[in-house]
Amino acid sequence: MKDQSRKPAGTSRTASGGARMTRRGFLKGATGAAAIAAFPAIVPSSVFGANAPNNRIGMGLIGMGLMMNSHLNKMVRRDDVQVLAVCDVDRGRREKAKKQVEDAYSKQAGVTYKGCAAYHEFEELLARDDIDAVVIATPDHWHAPISVMAMRHGKDVYVQKPMTLTIREGRIMSDTAKQYGCILQVGSQQRSERAFRKAAQIVRNGLIGKVHTIYTNLGEFPPPQTLPEEPIPEGFDYDRWLGPTPWYPYNSLRVKGDYGGGWRCFWDYGSRKNGDWGAHHFDIIQWALGMDDSGPVEFIPKGYEGTEYQTHIYADGCKVLRNHPVKNGHMIQFIGEKGEVLVSRGDKLETTPAELKDMDFHDQETLSDIPAGYKGIWLYVSNQHEDNWIECIHARKQPICHAEIGHRTATICHLNGIAERLKRPLKWDPVKEEIIGDPEASRWIDRPRRAPYVYI
């Protein structure tokens, strides 16, 4: 293999294995004043379109834990993306990720590639003009600060779910995306799965009548713990990992990335299962009910005056019950006046009447057989969540799970969490985005940030 570690800035991989000069590299390498005068110093993302001379998106990956693995693998396989940098507070993780990226590109190009930077601090990554977009897969408490800063630097963002730690962060993120014209996709990827889309289409179009009850299974995390102090591992910036959240002594269980627990158990870093799985299932429910710009009006915690299941209620009376048994082990069950829809990952969909699941919403002939009352609502179609984001970056159009959608879903996650902590029901005004008649509960709409990690 040829060593390309000294190749000039701006060269990049090609499918054929050679190195070519990118538009940005040309600009940076140009020595004449004319070249500088002729082009803007930074190529605005708006020029990236199917016909633009440089269709490649410079990508940064932030938070190199469990969730980033699949993002990294998808991004390095795309011809229109170049992963230029990775970032993590854990030196071991960022160096491993850098190697993964460089190995992948080296394998594809057939030459040694050394073009991926590894950063400890995301601010340095975001300061790079050649990075157009970032994927953020940190723990939840870092989602909003990094996303907002990225957008203020003009970057497009893919941020893992739930989008935020607090309700106010979501309002800021959604507003920032609009202000800066950024393409932000939230990683509630069930929206890009066929069965969930079809379920939402059936419900949304009134084919099971008015939906009055929805069951969804989020599971349970073990309770959080108070943990004794352990030595901070070499190369791990624990203070920065905590970031804006309150300080606690280091313990490996606190920072562990683990789908069954770890940091996901702790209130300081998220809304536990309401955030972790609610960000998926509540999101599909919002979609199916046509509530993407709104939300429920009441949240009742499990145990309150004998309430058996955590419940949130929409203005039309539709109730969502968490962890109520769902028929046939499905993830979500919509119960309407005229039928039912059951849906899960793995493209599993059952309906009553049974023929609903076989309807092709894009086939006019089948559509002609649809019973009266069909509303003719067509939902956004995406079959792969990251691909949808990249396509939208090129086309400068809204992705399937944009910031306002992510904010509204996360709001449901957080309000359920707040009600659970306070052990009392909350009334919510989804228009004003205010908790009604409970000033102390309202303080939870945002959380104060630990200095110096103040970004939003």
Place this chain on the structure above:
Amino acid sequence: MKVLTPFQNVMNKVFGSRDVAEKQAVEELIPQLADPEVKNRYAAQMKLQDLASDASKPGNSRKRKALGRVLAAKAADASVPQPARVWIVRQLEYMGRDEAVSALAKLLRDKDAELAECARRALEKNPASAATTVLRNALGKASDPVMKIGLINSLGERGDAKSVALIAKELPDAKTASAAALALSKVATAAAIEAIWPVLNKFPEAGEALINAAAKLKAKGNDDGARAIYERLEKEAKSPAVRTAAEISLGRARASQTAAKPVPKKKKKQ
């Protein structure tokens, strides 16, 4: 919360002592909140959290105030072990009001950085206006850059117009400049916005702060004020992202103006 014995109730009435039940309940929890076996602290933390949640229910103001007074006294009491004080202050963050301000003010000056930071956050969320005064006075005296950043942010969160000059003093310092610009944008008075303009293009957050401030003005109905900021940023900001944001907002404003204009009636043919 432990139910008082008849004797305690009588004593309470006779001697007029306040908050006896709350004090007793909290005092019982303190040793567990600082249990040397750290894992044992969790149950006590949850009990105290439940007490605070219950007291903070709507319509429970007397109970909330009583517990707030007890928690504030314990938070300020140096004989209470540090882990217990930290957890107590964290409850005050979400239920403390005016009764907690003086204790939190004292803690803000504590040598224990964790306690001082917890107190700063609790004051940030405290709805009493006295909390703003405490934070403002503390910023005037603060020297540690981390504490300064926290105080600046807290005052910004509280939208304290009286702090503008104090915060603006921090704009030339690289350590505090970003936090100061952001805080001023949250205050978004004329003086706050005026203070940011001289540092536009000196650091990226200054332009972003002006975008924030303009959005804040617009949200308050001051469309002209917002437009003036966007127009100036469009011309003067070096950051392409900030210029783009200004252009987008101006474009939206123009589009909405056009949409709001009445469509001229077609002249009838003679």
